[in-house]
Each structure stands twice: as structure tokens, then as C-alpha cells.
Amino acid sequence: MPKYDDIAxxxxxxxxxxxxxxxxxxxxxxxxxxxxxxxxxxIKKALxxxxxxxxxxxxxxxxxxxxxxxxxxxxxxxxxxxxLSAQMxxxxxDLRSQVISFEVCFPSExxxxxxTITATQPVYKIIRLRILEGQPYIIEHTYMPVDLVSGLTEExxxxxxxxxxxxxxGFQIAGAFRSIQADKSDELDQKYLHCKLDDPVLEVEQVxxxxxxxxxxxxxxxxxxxxxxxxxxxVKN
Amino acid sequence: MPKYDDIAxxxxxxxxxxxxxxxxxxxxxxxxxxxxxxxxxxIKKALxxxxxxxxxxxxxxxxxxxxxxxxxxxxxxxxxxxxLSAQMxxxxxDLRSQVISFEVCFPSExxxxxxTITATQPVYKIIRLRILEGQPYIIEHTYMPVDLVSGLTEExxxxxxxxxxxxxxGFQIAGAFRSIQADKSDELDQKYLHCKLDDPVLEVEQVxxxxxxxxxxxxxxxxxxxxxxxxxxxVKN
DNA sequence: CAGTGGTCTAGACCACCAG
DNA sequence: TGGTGGTCTAGACCACTGG
Numbered sequence: 001m002p003k004y005d006d007i008a009x010x011x012x013x014x015x016x017x018x019x020x021x022x023x024x025x026x027x028x029x030x031x032x033x034x035x036x037x038x039x040x041x042x043i044k045k046a047l048x049x050x051x052x053x054x055x056x057x058x059x060x061x062x063x064x065x066x067x068x069x070x071x072x073x074x075x076x077x078x079x080x081x082x083x084l085s086a087q088m089x090x091x092x093x094d095l096r097s098q099v100i101s102f103e104v105c106f107p108s109e110x111x112x113x114x115x116t117i118t119a120t121q122p123v124y125k126i127i128r129l130r131i132l133e134g135q136p137y138i139i140e141h142t143y144m145p146v147d148l149v150s151g152l153t154e155e156x157x158x159x160x161x162x163x164x165x166x167x168x169x170g171f172q173i174a175g176a177f178r179s180i181q182a183d184k185s186d187e188l189d190q191k192y193l194h195c196k197l198d199d200p201v202l203e204v205e206q207v208x209x210x211x212x213x214x215x216x217x218x219x220x221x222x223x224x225x226x227x228x229x230x231x232x233x234x235v236k237n
Numbered sequence: 238m239p240k241y242d243d244i245a246x247x248x249x250x251x252x253x254x255x256x257x258x259x260x261x262x263x264x265x266x267x268x269x270x271x272x273x274x275x276x277x278x279x280i281k282k283a284l285x286x287x288x289x290x291x292x293x294x295x296x297x298x299x300x301x302x303x304x305x306x307x308x309x310x311x312x313x314x315x316x317x318x319x320x321l322s323a324q325m326x327x328x329x330x331d332l333r334s335q336v337i338s339f340e341v342c343f344p345s346e347x348x349x350x351x352x353t354i355t356a357t358q359p360v361y362k363i364i365r366l367r368i369l370e371g372q373p374y375i376i377e378h379t380y381m382p383v384d385l386v387s388g389l390t391e392e393x394x395x396x397x398x399x400x401x402x403x404x405x406x407g408f409q410i411a412g413a414f415r416s417i418q419a420d421k422s423d424e425l426d427q428k429y430l431h432c433k434l435d436d437p438v439l440e441v442e443q444v445x446x447x448x449x450x451x452x453x454x455x456x457x458x459x460x461x462x463x464x465x466x467x468x469x470x471x472v473k474n
Numbered sequence: 475c476a477g478t479g480g481t482c483t484a485g486a487c488c489a490c491c492a493g
Numbered sequence: 494t495g496g497t498g499g500t501c502t503a504g505a506c507c508a509c510t511g512g
Contacts, residue, residue: 002481022353023450028497039483041278044499057411057448060498061491067411068353068450075416078315079471116259116305174294174304175473179312181466182419182439200437200462202419211294213260213305225437229418232469234316236412239500265478276502281480297479298510 007036007046015055015066022068026056029064054233075231078178078204083162084130084138084221093132099157100127100139100192104146114207114218115145122146128157129192136193137227142219149216171216176208180230183222193224200225244273244283252292252303259305263293266301291470312468315415315441320399321367321375321458330369336394337364337376337429341383351444351455352382359383365394366429373430374464379456386453408447415443417467420459430461437462 014020027035032043047064050056058064076087088095103125107117115123126142142161144152149165156164165171183203185195195201201222208217251257264272269280284301287293295301313324325332340362344354352360363379379398381389386402393401402408420440422432432438438459445454 004481030497039485040498041484041501042482045481047498054412054414057446057450058498059409059448059491060489061496063491063497065448065450067446068452069414069446078417078469172296173473175291176471177291177306178469178471179466180315180417180439180469182437182460182462184435184437184462198421198435200419200421202417202439207306209294209304209306211296211302213294213302215305223419225419225421229416232315232415232417234413234415236410241500267478276504277479278482278503279501282500284479295479296510297508298477300478300510 003036003038004042004045004049007032007038007043008049010036011046011050012053012055015050020066022066024066026064026066052235054235057235075229078180078230078232083160084140085160086162088132094134095137096131097158098129098131098192099154100129100188102126102152102154102157107143111143111218115143115215117145124149124152126152126157127188132227135227137224139188139192139222140219141222142217144217148214165216172211174209174211174213176206178204178206180204182225185222189222193222195224202228202230204230240273240275241279241282241286244269244275244280245286247273248283248287249290249292252287257303259303261303263301263303289472291472294472312466315417315467315469320397321377322397323399325369331371332374333368334395335366335368335429336391337366337425339363339389339391339394344380348380348455352380352452354382361386361389363389363394364425372464374461376425376429376459377456378459379454381454385451402453408453411446411448411450413443413445415441417441419462422459426459430459432461439465439467441467 020026029040029043033040036043047056047058051058054067054069056064056066080087085095104122105125106119107115107121107123111123112119124142124144124146128140128142129136130138130140149169181203182200185193185197185199185201189195189201190197193201202225204221204223206219207215209215257263266277266280270277273280284293284295288295291304291306293301293303317324322332341359342362343356344352344358344360348360349356361379361381361383365377365379366373367375367377386406418440419437422430422434422436422438426432426438427434430438439462441458441460443456444452446452
């Protein structure tokens with residue numbers, strides 16, 4: 001673990017414990033250099049991490065201040081996605097998956113564009129209902145190219161696709177591009193999420209990329225509107 | 238402008254023009270050092286920028302690869318918010334604002350928590366309809382502490398609050414915390430956004446912070462579900 | 475194993491903000 | 494004007510990947 005991560009962790013704790021209270025100035029970078037016995041660039045990197053977490057904000061000439069936050073805990077960060085299973089496991093919550101359908105087909109034109117494949121490269125088409133602590137939670141429509149993601153079984157779908165991809169296939173994920181919108185509920189939503197006819201759904205569309213640069217998943221997650229919201233931190237510079 | 242920004246701009250252009258095609262390796266960092274005649278740390282910073290934009294992905298031992306994306310342009314990045322006026326002005330789109338109500342009141346308990354103020358500190362309570370190219374677009378419910386944001390007038394509300402805050406009051410914005418959810422439309426939405434009874438809305442809640450660490454705005458933007466979606470780029474490391 | 479990217483240093487200069 | 498953070502260098506060592 002890099003030094004700047006350790007230093008960021010120490011400083012983060014001080015901010016949380018209000019040793020550096022909201023609105024106050026942090027010690028200047030030269031003082032932090034003396035305290036941690038590292039070079040100033042390393043201190044700067046640690047501060048950059050905290051700034052990207054929205055904890056502090058630095059200004060030339062002035063100093064580095066602790067920001068003063070409220071943040072809601074029941075919102076899921078939209079940019080910390082390692083698969084829903086991993087996210088819920090981290091919070092020790094019981095997540096089950098029910099496979100609604102599991103097929104193979106040729107991709108539509110839109111899907112060809114998303115996954116950068118041709119019309120004749122087959123894709124898995126998976127629909128799963130995710131059940132959180134006994135309550136219907138999300139319907140996921142997932143598409144993956146068969147040549148890339150081989151050997152999927154119902155058994156894997158019932159557990160975690162992402163665990164399989166990481167641990168069995170050695171996938172390394174570079175990131176994802178997501179789009180969030182509201183929609184009217186469709187028949188599937190009503191049947192499985194127990195939405196009422198006029199209930200809206202919150203839909204998250206995503207394309208996920210490997211470190212090789214290849215997209216390997218396109219999915220649409222349809223969330224009950226009353227149980228889930230997404231949060232984003234927007235930090236300048 | 239820092240050197241790393243210039244270098245990032247040059248490399249970004251090469252990626253866009255496919256001098257470095259999707260999936261290919263970039264020249265290694267030592268080669269880039271020779272080409273640009275800067276130190277390796279500077280090259281690294283330039284590459285970090287491109288990585289944070291989702292254009293490339295680096296791996297120890299292997300190299301730095303160009304990612305292969307498609308991304309939709311009709312989605313608004315959720316983390317590039319300088320106020321709606323500024324955003325639309327940049328795209329040369331005609332945005333008007335109709336003031337639905339403009340009052341002063343004491344804050345609710347929730348609002349006290351969001352804005353870190355007491356029950357007796359008055360706040361502006363503003364409801365505006367934003368009209369894009371003649372079409373009703375968003376209803377914004379905005380709350381700001383009167384002691385911090387002084388001198389608001391209807392005239393300012395009809396144009397851009399953010400321009401006023403930046404240019405007249407000298408506000409420097411550190412960032413914002415947002416939460417996105419779907420909701421059923423209420424009477425105001427139906428009346429002003431011309432939603433049908435069973436149309437959903439996409440709601441973005443946000444608290445915006447100054448560089449001093451103080452929150453100065455809490456707002457809820459209610460968007461017609463069929464005209465707007467938000468996009469997020471999620472990059473690992 | 476050679477080659478890659480990640481980290482780190484000890485300085486230096488500069489731009490900016492405050493009093 | 495003194496103190497702050499932002500940038501930049503020219504090296505160095507290390508961890509990891511791939512053949």
C-alpha cells in the first residue's frame with residue numbers, strides 16, 4: 001500500500017473524528033511533510049485523494065479547508081460498482097437472484113454498437129430478479145458476448161456473475177459508462193417488482209469495459225422507485 | 238496552463254483522431270518523456286487525466302491501452318454542473334426561466350441539516366420553471382440561506398442565479414453532493430411540465446458547497462422523464 | 475528475464491491570497 | 494510581503510506482466 005494512501009487514511013480519520021473540524025484549515029503542506037517525514041508531492045497526493053472524496057478543498061494562497069457535509073447514507077454511490085452482489089455482501093445484506101430468463105441470441109443494432117460486435121456474434125441475454133432481504137429489488141437485463149464471457153450456467157447466474165468473471169475468467173475491469181433515467185413500469189416490472197400500474201421505475205443503463213479496452217457487458221437495471229436512489233459527488237478540479 | 242494539461246490535450250486529440258486506435262497501446266512513458274521533453278511525473282499526470290476521462294487504462298507491467306467506447310451524447314454528465322444556465326449557454330441553447338414563486342421562510346428540520354443552519358435563520362424559497370427552446374423542461378425548488386446569499390431579485394431569478402453568485406458575490410464553488418431518484422409527478426409537475434397523471438419524473442436533489450466549506454444551496458430539480466437523462470463515468474483507480 | 479507503469483524524493487520556481 | 498498551494502524536475506527503486 002502506497003504511503004499516500006496511509007497518510008490519506010490518517011488524515012481522513014482526523015477529519016471524521018473532528019480533530020480537524022468542518023470549516024477549519026488543515027496544517028499546511030510543509031508541516032505535514034515534517035509530521036509524516038515524506039516529500040511534499042506525497043502529501044499532495046494524499047490531499048488529492050481526500051479532495052476527490054469531497055472532504056477538503058485547497059486553494060492557492062489560502063490553505064486547505066475541511067468541507068462541511070451532510071450526506072445521506074441510504075443512497076448508493078453510482079460510481080462504486082463492482083456488481084450488486086459484491087456491494088451488498090460488503091454491507092452484509094442478503095441478496096438472492098431469481099433467473100427469469102437465460103437465452104442466447106444475435107445482437108440488435110444498438111447492442112452491436114454498445115458492445116462493438118458484429119450482427120453474427122451471439123450474446124447471452126439474461127433477465128434476473130434481484131431480491132434483497134426477501135423484497136423484490138431490481139430487475140436486470142444483461143447482455144454479454146458469448147465469445148468473451150464463456151461458460152455461463154444457471155448456477156452462476158443464481159450467485160454472482162461478477163465473482164465468476166473476476167475469479168474464474170480473470171477479468172480485470174477498467175470501468176463503466178452509465179446513464180440514469182426514469183421510466184414507466186412495464187409488464188415485467190409489475191409482475192416481478194410488484195409495481196403498481198402507475199409506479200415509475202429508476203433505470204440505470206451501463207456498458208462495462210475491460211482493461212483491454214473491450215466492452216463486455218451492456219445492462220439495464222430497473223429499480224423500484226421507492227427503495228433506491230443513486231448519489232454522486234461532484235468535486236471541482 | 239500546466240504542461241500536463243497541454244500534453245493531455247495533445248494525446249486526447251491523437252486518441253480521437255485514432256492515431257492511437259481503440260484497443261492499441263500508447264507509447265510507453267519513457268518514450269513520451271523524450272517526445273515532450275518533460276519529466277516522467279508530468280507524463281504520468283497527463284495520463285491520469287485521460288484515465289479519469291475514461292479514454293485509457295494503464296496497467297503495471299503491461300502498458301497503457303486506449304479504451305474502446307461508444308457513448309451517447311444526449312445524456313448530461315451528472316458531474317459537470319455549473320448551473321443549468323451555464324451548461325445550456327455552452328451548447329448555445331435557449332433557456333428561459335419563469336418564476337413560479339419567490340418567498341422567504343424559516344427552514345424545516347431537514348433543511349437545517351442540509352444547510353447547517355438554525356431554525357431561525359431565514360432562507361429564500363424559490364420555485365422556477367426552466368424552459369428549453371420553448372418546451373417546459375425542469376422545475377427547480379431552490380433554498381438558500383438569506384445571510385449568505387443576499388440581494389436576490391426576481392430579475393436575477395429570471396436569468397442565472399449562478400452567474401450572480403459567481404460574478405457579483407464572488408462565490409467560489411467547491412462541489413456538490415447529488416442524489417438521483419424517480420418519483421411520481423405531483424400537481425406542480427403536471428401543471429407546469431405538462432406531465433400526464435401517470436408520467437414519472439426524474440428528480441435530482443443536491444447540496445452545493447463553497448470552498449469555505451459552507452453549504453449554500455439545497456435544491457430539487459424535477460425533470461420530465463422523456464427529455465433528460467444523466468450520465469456518469471465510473472473509472473477504477 | 476526485460477520492459478512496463480507506480481511510487482517517491484529533495485529540491486526548485488511560480489501563482490495566488492492575505493494582511 | 495510572507496506564506497500558501499500548484500507544478501515540475503531528474504533521478505531512483507520497486508511491483509508487475511509477458512514471453
